[in-house]
Amino acid sequence: MIVAMQETATEEQIQQVVEHLIEMGFSVHRSTGARQTVVAAVGARVDFDIRNLEVLSGVEHVHRISAPYKLAGRSFRPAGTIVEFANGLKIGGEQVVVIAGPCSVESREQLFATAERVAKAGARALRGGAFKPRSSPYSFQGLGLEALKLLREAGDRFGLLVVSEVMEISQIAIMLPFVDIFQVGARNMQNFNLLRELGKVKKPVLLKRGIAATFEELLLSAEYIMAGGNYNVILCERGIRTFETYTRNTLDISAIPIIHKLSHLPMASDPSHGTGIRDKVAPMARASVAAGADVLLIEVHHDPDKALSDGAQSLYPDQFSELMDQLRIIAPAVGRTIA
Amino acid sequence: MIVAMQETATEEQIQQVVEHLIEMGFSVHRSTGARQTVVAAVGARVDFDIRNLEVLSGVEHVHRISAPYKLAGRSFRPAGTIVEFANGLKIGGEQVVVIAGPCSVESREQLFATAERVAKAGARALRGGAFKPRSSPYSFQGLGLEALKLLREAGDRFGLLVVSEVMEISQIAIMLPFVDIFQVGARNMQNFNLLRELGKVKKPVLLKRGIAATFEELLLSAEYIMAGGNYNVILCERGIRTFETYTRNTLDISAIPIIHKLSHLPMASDPSHGTGIRDKVAPMARASVAAGADVLLIEVHHDPDKALSDGAQSLYPDQFSELMDQLRIIAPAVGRTIA
């Protein structure tokens, strides 16, 4: 930590800062220049609020030097994390893994028709909502357990892993027998009680970035899960909220190379939620792979015009196949392959 | 709902839209001008996704006419909601109610010393965290049940209502005997499972706006609680995330008159979290009252330099007293009083 003192700071004020830092367990180094004094604090502590120094008299600015997360940081595993599954699939390796399926599981017919098509086109995992977070209490809220059973059955039938969203602690035990990856949605990225419980689970977690979450906050949320012992976390960009309202969100493609630099965790991109409009999904999916994404989440529905949720952002199966063909052209440009 | 067709839309495309709307249960009116056709759909349904129309061919734009919330909207109770408590205190009435206290309950000594001071200065309710949502898993997480007991005891001693934050469904039953108002934090504004459970509780809920939540989303979250039968919801502005990073958040004072127009629910302002810096709290508290806030939440600590959390934004008791004096000058300008 660096504390820059005001030009007018007195010796007494500087001493007060130095003592405060020493009390917090830091080693302190002091630099005095023509205009101002700077106090550098070096130490191992990550848990402190820099504002407690900022309010001391004579202090101009305080800068945190080291990241407040440890397990999620790149230096914890410089070579990068590869999440492996029982069927041999690896996330974070050479292959870009595509997870596809409907927004919500609506019926056996819908799920199986969609699963068959996406598996054939090259998807390796099936997504589908069983419990749905909806902004309005009057919207369809998901089929629950019935949906989980269908997902497992369809996954097994077509050789796909199963990914579904967990919204609440009590759902973890219900979902555990059916899913391969727990998804945490953007609205729950800072539901710390939920994250802590997922840290005790033995299955990977796909953690979506909140719509107004900084990279540091995303990595701190991953840290909550990892601190419990579950190191198989996959991060996911799904769009941030900006001043522009033409699209639901602005998919921040730069999150992909940035997270790859800051963290060892695999990075996914969700262009379906990130744009909310069908004809923007393919361009942004291509952009994600070109930028280095490890995983893509794509909403596909066998009949999107009749979807109970998010039909407007779901691809038709033929569009998904065409997209997969384009991605197979792009992946080699970044040294990757696609199934 | 209004569907504006493209200038080049064919008669067939227009018919498809009309049929789609009728199927959804709307009455349809069609207007054809020199340049384009507009289809107006009027009806009582609030639960639909306008994007399902936007993706139909020939459609240029779709505009939602009516708000997607009902119970939280101003027209549900044009005269405004007043939340009444057993001790006679009213929130939403002529008196501006000030809720004050420490960020976290840390000890009996801290809580009682602070409570005594804020009560004397004119606060009518005591706030204090028992369960703390912290961005980092390594930060202080709150004293839990012990804190709740202390809050109740201090509240009773000094004639203050008790407000504390609930983060998780299982905490509702634990908190119920001790608090007068359940606070839902910004990070949980869209924790829909939690909101739904709070709809079944017989105590008021203070619902904070998420840092990236629109007014519509805030009111939809209130709707989740109200749809369960609990109409005693108090909304709270506590700062939104903008491009400016000088302060933790940007306290959106305009939320106060806007929510007062859109909704009948009382509106609170939290300048402590909204700025994150002690010397900005008083100016923003004054601004909130001048803009018409019904409630203020102010963090006060009897010894902020030693606070375990958010000390940097907590007022000293003397600063709080001085602020209350300033607010007493301002309140009459908006036809209000302060205790």
Place this chain on the structure above:
Amino acid sequence: MIVAMQETATEEQIQQVVEHLIEMGFSVHRSTGARQTVVAAVGARVDFDIRNLEVLSGVEHVHRISAPYKLAGRSFRPAGTIVEFANGLKIGGEQVVVIAGPCSVESREQLFATAERVAKAGARALRGGAFKPRSSPYSFQGLGLEALKLLREAGDRFGLLVVSEVMEISQIAIMLPFVDIFQVGARNMQNFNLLRELGKVKKPVLLKRGIAATFEELLLSAEYIMAGGNYNVILCERGIRTFETYTRNTLDISAIPIIHKLSHLPMASDPSHGTGIRDKVAPMARASVAAGADVLLIEVHHDPDKALSDGAQSLYPDQFSELMDQLRIIAPAVGRTIA
């Protein structure tokens, strides 16, 4: 400047950073802790790009310590700047100065009717657009020179200073004989050529914050004017762009106490542009004074329903009078007066 090295940085990399800093003219202090090395650079230079250090190998983060502006910073004039006018009016002193008038000058009748009403209610300066920046090329663009003459005449008649917006260098000479304060609009806050020319003028400049400008950028733009010798700069908050689209902009009331801390320049607030909706102007004007604003800009039109621009955000003269009465109640709470 502080350069925090990566934990894995080599001695050679650290030396490279040190040499780079010395070459740039800084005094260098080095602190080595258990985990990492920190290099502090102290010196008088303000003109450098910290990213040139960030890209050196082994560097983790670079933090700027001192503000990149000098003349605009609080330490340049700790007591604060008071801008004085020939008629004795002072901006930045005890009195809160209210500038009022129509968005655009449309006719003699409109301007004089409005000026008379605002003068009577307590305004001390008259605002009115002669040259208008309009997002659409098809909108009303202002009356130009004719408007300037009317402004001067009305100002003199009713004892009001004259404020009008300059959009382009060639307009400075045209406006100089007619205005008392040059206003620079939000869209031109970083029109550096224009700012530089205004630095050579002997009349005060009211500089509006851009809708996406940080406080640092606003102060750097003031620095452009001041570097030319014109120290009479008044800053103005007029709303920033956020994710919320209910209002045109989000008026950032916290800018008032923040700028007062960072700079010695007087601070204005423009709730008319900051909200864009008539019934939000009064609450935000009251909030601005309660937060410590030195100046208010309020759009008033004698007949807003017929205004050629921004009628929807203009107050009726009676509303303005009522607002002034409210402000007279509030001002004493912050030790101020209003005419």
Place this chain on the structure above:
Amino acid sequence: MIVAMQETATEEQIQQVVEHLIEMGFSVHRSTGARQTVVAAVGARVDFDIRNLEVLSGVEHVHRISAPYKLAGRSFRPAGTIVEFANGLKIGGEQVVVIAGPCSVESREQLFATAERVAKAGARALRGGAFKPRSSPYSFQGLGLEALKLLREAGDRFGLLVVSEVMEISQIAIMLPFVDIFQVGARNMQNFNLLRELGKVKKPVLLKRGIAATFEELLLSAEYIMAGGNYNVILCERGIRTFETYTRNTLDISAIPIIHKLSHLPMASDPSHGTGIRDKVAPMARASVAAGADVLLIEVHHDPDKALSDGAQSLYPDQFSELMDQLRIIAPAVGRTIA
């Protein structure tokens, strides 16, 4: 335009709205449903302020139906605009055109060394600043006319078009003999006087999106140029300002497919300014081409460590060559080629 009346609106209020619309020249259609009345106004006028209707009593919301721009809209030229140059180069055609070069022209040696390398690697145009917009008045401001001469000479030598930024009206005439494309920077996107003058010029204009500009505002600014008769406008995404500060800006890749849908104008992407960090430029350049960009702007410097401006975001010539090779793999996925 659609005017949705409040549920409680009276017949008189509805009539007032209808009359107001007719007075404005619209054809009016009225739809009355169980809950509310909706008034649709259809007409050719684009120049009006919808807020003038919003403030009428009884009005709930007003929605603009048609875009406020005409010449820049897709329907004006459904097949898309191709900008052609004397040397046969086409922008907006099958070939993705790469514009490369240093941020600022610093010296003959620097410019020629860089130009030779980028031409060899496949760039078709040379960029370089002669007049520089700098946030700080103390930063390097460009070589001016000398830089323009060098750019022209280097362009001719290596077969590259010349692109440079114009900041001010008086620079247009100076630049005209030397440049092939006038660039308008993000800070000047709403410098309407400058745009209007560029509408009279016979050379193409590359117009950058402001850091807080909506797509509609960008297209309205293009409209200013086109309304003057200059239809050769190229739009450019260069990063928007969001809450995330890890990168200078957030490059909004989705702007590419969105602008392609809304407008017929070619769309460029500038990943150098859009990220501000060298190692993020290549991923975002690849993403831009994968998303369908017509043009790329890339900062390249023969010796970035010594650059006078933006060295930290400039590629080394070898990095640029490697990037071009990657882009040649990606372009066919979107049916494009690269030189």
